[in-house]
Amino acid sequence: MGVAIRTAGAEDRELVVRLLSEAFQDDPVSGWIFPEEEYRRTTQPRLMAAFVDIVLADGRIDVTEDGSACALWLPMPAEPHDDEDDGFAAVRESVDPDNERVEVLGRLTGEIHPAGRAHEYLWMIGVAPGRQGEGLGGALITSVTDRCDREGLPAYLEASSARSRKLYERLGFALRDRPLDLPDGPQMWPMWREPRG
Template sequence: MLEIRLPEGMRDAEAADWRRMGDITGEAFAEDPVNLWIFGRTDALTPVFSQLARHLYIPNGICHLAGDRGATMWCLSDRRKELGALATLGLVWTLMQKGSKGAAKRALTAGETMAREHPKDRHLYLFTIGTRKAERGKGLGKQLISPALAAADKAGMPSYLENSNPANTGFYMSHGFERMKLFEPGPGAPPLEAMWREPKPQDAI
């Protein structure tokens, strides 16, 4: 397990925080091209991310909150899990109710494609990072991403993410991520940008 030191104002998410995690993340991704292609409606974002936080990332991953302002969902690559049968049914039901026509199929296709493109080497995976709209431009993104990356550096572990919004490429590059490739999560979808970050040597930190 990584030794992550959180600054004042940040904490580990607990089991009861799944709704807050989903609400913050849903708001953060409201203008995200890939997620809008998958779900079709912004109404689906918060319930989908809430369920993923509840059933996958809080129990199996590394989730952080900065009050009600921002949230991150990480996971070590060798601890990544699939949704259980009941949770999958719940997610499909949510997509049918909240998403546009075909959202469940697009989500399944995107998930399969992302899994196929995922690097095999052990790494720290950043699933989501996001802030409330009112908190953008205040340096909160840096505060959210830095503790886990510092821990990865200390452990000599690389990191990986799929950037779903070109507007965020510069932010990720400023934290050491480099583009691996672009790939489409489904036919006609906006591209995802696979990004990789090698750990910084300790004497360079």
């Protein structure tokens, strides 16, 4: 049986924010951004809301029909935007002004983001903790990579955990260059997927 997927709209904002906040509560990168667990629980939803707002404005959010998983996609042009650094500073200011790691993460991932070729960027994918391992994330990704294959478009992401990296490898993504070492923190894996013929 397939997974029913739909495109989220503004009316789904709170659902997606809550879903991402729960899914990333124990993520290594989230733990680096917000080291104290209770502070992460109360502050991380603001960061997820900022991300969701950006993607609702400029990209697409896919959500499973039952609301248990979502994926945030941004179409990326061949040439990068010049205003990204200001965007990271604005997110920090609106989310957690005293936490420079919010901005550092955006700056570092922006520096390694591939340019020169249009692609789909999987910014984030979240599956409700009780539903992980059921294939929902794979279904969300495949729904977009199948279109990428038809259109001859590559896809890119940064894996934030060893577990997610393995999923992405199974779906045709490969490590691009080398891992990103966050300062005094975990690694992230920039991964690229060429379209399949």
